[in-house]
Amino acid sequence: MQLKLPDSFRPDETMQLRISDIPAVPEGPEEQKKGHSSGNRRKAPRPSVRSQVISRLAPLTAALAPYVARVTPYARKLRPQYPRPGRTDWRRWIPSWRQCLGGVLASIGLSSVFLVVAYAATDIPSNLNSYATQQDNVFFWSDGTPMARTGWVQRQAMPLKDIPEDVRWAVLAAENASFYSDPGISVKGISRALFRTIGQGDTQGGSTITQQYVKNVYLNQNQTISRKFTEAMISLKLDNQMSKDDILEGYLNTSWFGRGTYGIQRAAQAYYGKDVSKLNASEAAFLASLLKGAGLYDPTLSEANRARAVERWKWTLDRMVDIGKLSKAERAKYKTFPEPLKSNPLYDTGEQSDYLVELASQYAKKAGGISDKDFDLGGYQVYTTFDKKREAQLTTAVVTARKKALKDDPKNAKSAHYGASSVAADGRILAVYGGPDHRTQGYNESNATTVPAGTAFLPFVYAAGLENGIHKTREGAATEVTGESLYDGDDKVLLTTPEGYYWDRNGDRVAAKNDGGRSYGQISLHRALELSVNTPFMQLGMDTGLDRVTRTAEASGFLASSIGAQVPALSLGSSTPSAIRMASGYSTFAADGKHTEPYSVRKVTRNGSTVPLDTPKAKRAMRTAVAQEVSSALADSFRTAHPSDVPAGQTAAAQAGSAASGPAGKAGTTDKDTAAWYVGTAKAVSTAVVVYRIDLTKSLEPLPLEGIAGTTDDSVPYGIWSSAMSPLG
Numbered sequence: 001m002q003l004k005l006p007d008s009f010r011p012d013e014t015m016q017l018r019i020s021d022i023p024a025v026p027e028g029p030e031e032q033k034k035g036h037s038s039g040n041r042r043k044a045p046r047p048s049v050r051s052q053v054i055s056r057l058a059p060l061t062a063a064l065a066p067y068v069a070r071v072t073p074y075a076r077k078l079r080p081q082y083p084r085p086g087r088t089d090w091r092r093w094i095p096s097w098r099q100c101l102g103g104v105l106a107s108i109g110l111s112s113v114f115l116v117v118a119y120a121a122t123d124i125p126s127n128l129n130s131y132a133t134q135q136d137n138v139f140f141w142s143d144g145t146p147m148a149r150t151g152w153v154q155r156q157a158m159p160l161k162d163i164p165e166d167v168r169w170a171v172l173a174a175e176n177a178s179f180y181s182d183p184g185i186s187v188k189g190i191s192r193a194l195f196r197t198i199g200q201g202d203t204q205g206g207s208t209i210t211q212q213y214v215k216n217v218y219l220n221q222n223q224t225i226s227r228k229f230t231e232a233m234i235s236l237k238l239d240n241q242m243s244k245d246d247i248l249e250g251y252l253n254t255s256w257f258g259r260g261t262y263g264i265q266r267a268a269q270a271y272y273g274k275d276v277s278k279l280n281a282s283e284a285a286f287l288a289s290l291l292k293g294a295g296l297y298d299p300t301l302s303e304a305n306r307a308r309a310v311e312r313w314k315w316t317l318d319r320m321v322d323i324g325k326l327s328k329a330e331r332a333k334y335k336t337f338p339e340p341l342k343s344n345p346l347y348d349t350g351e352q353s354d355y356l357v358e359l360a361s362q363y364a365k366k367a368g369g370i371s372d373k374d375f376d377l378g379g380y381q382v383y384t385t386f387d388k389k390r391e392a393q394l395t396t397a398v399v400t401a402r403k404k405a406l407k408d409d410p411k412n413a414k415s416a417h418y419g420a421s422s423v424a425a426d427g428r429i430l431a432v433y434g435g436p437d438h439r440t441q442g443y444n445e446s447n448a449t450t451v452p453a454g455t456a457f458l459p460f461v462y463a464a465g466l467e468n469g470i471h472k473t474r475e476g477a478a479t480e481v482t483g484e485s486l487y488d489g490d491d492k493v494l495l496t497t498p499e500g501y502y503w504d505r506n507g508d509r510v511a512a513k514n515d516g517g518r519s520y521g522q523i524s525l526h527r528a529l530e531l532s533v534n535t536p537f538m539q540l541g542m543d544t545g546l547d548r549v550t551r552t553a554e555a556s557g558f559l560a561s562s563i564g565a566q567v568p569a570l571s572l573g574s575s576t577p578s579a580i581r582m583a584s585g586y587s588t589f590a591a592d593g594k595h596t597e598p599y600s601v602r603k604v605t606r607n608g609s610t611v612p613l614d615t616p617k618a619k620r621a622m623r624t625a626v627a628q629e630v631s632s633a634l635a636d637s638f639r640t641a642h643p644s645d646v647p648a649g650q651t652a653a654a655q656a657g658s659a660a661s662g663p664a665g666k667a668g669t670t671d672k673d674t675a676a677w678y679v680g681t682a683k684a685v686s687t688a689v690v691v692y693r694i695d696l697t698k699s700l701e702p703l704p705l706e707g708i709a710g711t712t713d714d715s716v717p718y719g720i721w722s723s724a725m726s727p728l729g
Helices: 028-034 049-078 090-093 098-122 165-175 189-201 207-215 224-239 244-254 262-274 281-292 303-322 351-368 371-376 390-409 454-468 525-531 534-544 546-555 570-571 579-590 624-641 653-656 714-727
Strands: 136-138 146-150 256-258 381-385 417-423 430-435 486-488 522-524 601-606 662-667 676-681 685-693
Touching: 098 281, 098 430, 136 351, 136 534, 136 570, 165 207, 165 244, 165 281, 165 303, 244 262, 256 262, 256 281, 256 371, 281 303, 351 371, 351 381, 351 430, 351 601, 390 417, 390 430, 390 685, 390 714, 417 579, 417 714, 430 579, 454 525, 454 534, 454 546, 454 570, 454 579, 454 624, 454 662, 454 676, 486 534, 522 525, 525 534, 525 624, 534 546, 534 570, 546 570, 579 624, 579 662, 579 676, 579 685, 624 662, 624 676, 662 714, 685 714
Parallel strands: 136 381
Antiparallel strands: 136 146, 381 601, 417 430, 417 685, 486 522, 662 676, 676 685
16 A cells, blocks of 8 residues: 655645544433443543642743743753763863753852751750860879869859950951851852862861850860851851850850960969959950960970960961051060969969879879860869879978988089989889979979989899890800809999990090999909999999890880980999889889889779770880899898898898888998989888988979988988888888
């Protein structure tokens, strides 16, 4: 069959195909009555939901049709077509300016909708952060009784009217000069912080004072995008609900200024000992710098801090001039940096307990992973290792000696320093004497690494030799030494190495010397330690190896930073340990060769929950036999030097069997008479006492003792030690 088209047919005309000669079947009355029961006709289906929606929207569609018709051509042009027709190479994939414009407009629109919804959905929290309920930090003695409290006076809210305008504008100039005109947020600052967070994995500030206040009062300090976004939304809403003055007042009363202080009032008292109302623009400019981070700008902490603080102080004052809040004439008055107080006068817990609190705070924060800021917020219960009775005895002993020196020799006694510490064999620091008063001397004498250990270091040389053996030649195994091994105890014995004599840099042979130039002939190492003969131990150090002597000292508790140079003088105590570390080292002998790092806190809790502490564990520093031999020699040294103080019933044989339980110790003297020590152990507790002279107003260079430490027969360090350790039996 072929379909023939007429000649007049054109392709663009509509064609209808009509098939004729097919008669229609009329629908008669009978069929209508039957309702098409025969099944040849079906009931019309129900319109779909889509059809109903379309029919109802038809009037609206018809009304919008003219406008749609106008927009459609432009929309078609904006519609991305990839790859773009009519382009070649890489140009096929580059969108046109119209497409870019459409994308930007769409992004702005969606972002606007999102921000409007987020703003409406954000509520200002009803609960304030923990700053508003700041608590004390409570410190306890080892028996559980309260020792000291800190933090209870470190926050006081001040009305804005009582804060001078110079103080307010110093803070505003440093932190947010546009505070009174901005909407509560800094779009530029947020964008910069967001860019750095996403692009570099860290965050950067840029917050307005309103944002900082919101963070301090309602949120946490987490540097996350979600926190920054919430901060911005709350800041916008808060700026619409609170006056700028109220926000500024809240900010000045809740910000952290270091030294345990929150708020400008306590900061003024902590750094300048005055109320905020008495501050001038110069002092306020310094306090404003602390808002950048007190740990970086408190000039009393380091020279680097001071340089930063001075630079920031100058910039803030100049900035106040730039924004018209300080005249050039008044700015010219402030040429000298306003030095703050060296310590916080509000930190008032007592003369010696301040040193204890300082040690315990430092240890708790380090071992518990607690930040300075969190610790200053308070609420911590710190259970220390300090023994109340031993602390009282040690303090009384030192104070008595200090008063006597001031009476007998006031000139030299003014520059005298007394450091002391008691450490148990398991590492617990039981007592310290840090100085006359922390409020006038924050310098902790028990923890200072200032003066050499002198001959109090000889036991560690002895232990190194017993532990490692000696080498008289470079080749071959080490030769064992014992307490009975003999060495030359004469004065001015020339030191030797496996290659021959030891020469100094001047080309001279080095000789060992004894105190007083005394010679002892051939003497056992045990006896040499008992009598504190220098020359055998200087040669023993050379034979053992000064590197091995160093390792033994460090394993026993000496800090690597305090170890002296690897020269023969090392064996005579050129190292500069603190009293705490010296006592810790001797406690290693009492613990049969096991050393535990000294610690001052045994437990920390906060609001009933225990804070995990990284508590030190005992480590083997030397063999048990070595530690017992050193302890035995130290016990003989104690009996020889102080026979009248040997406890009744403790014979030499009894002490030799249990040297750790009876008194054992020795004195320490230095080559230039710059320090005098006594370090000894009784009942598994080691105590180190050092007396030295330094004029802190001039330098940290030790001065000759000039008799301040007493004599060999009347040693001041031993007198303090025996009083602090009494009763010895």
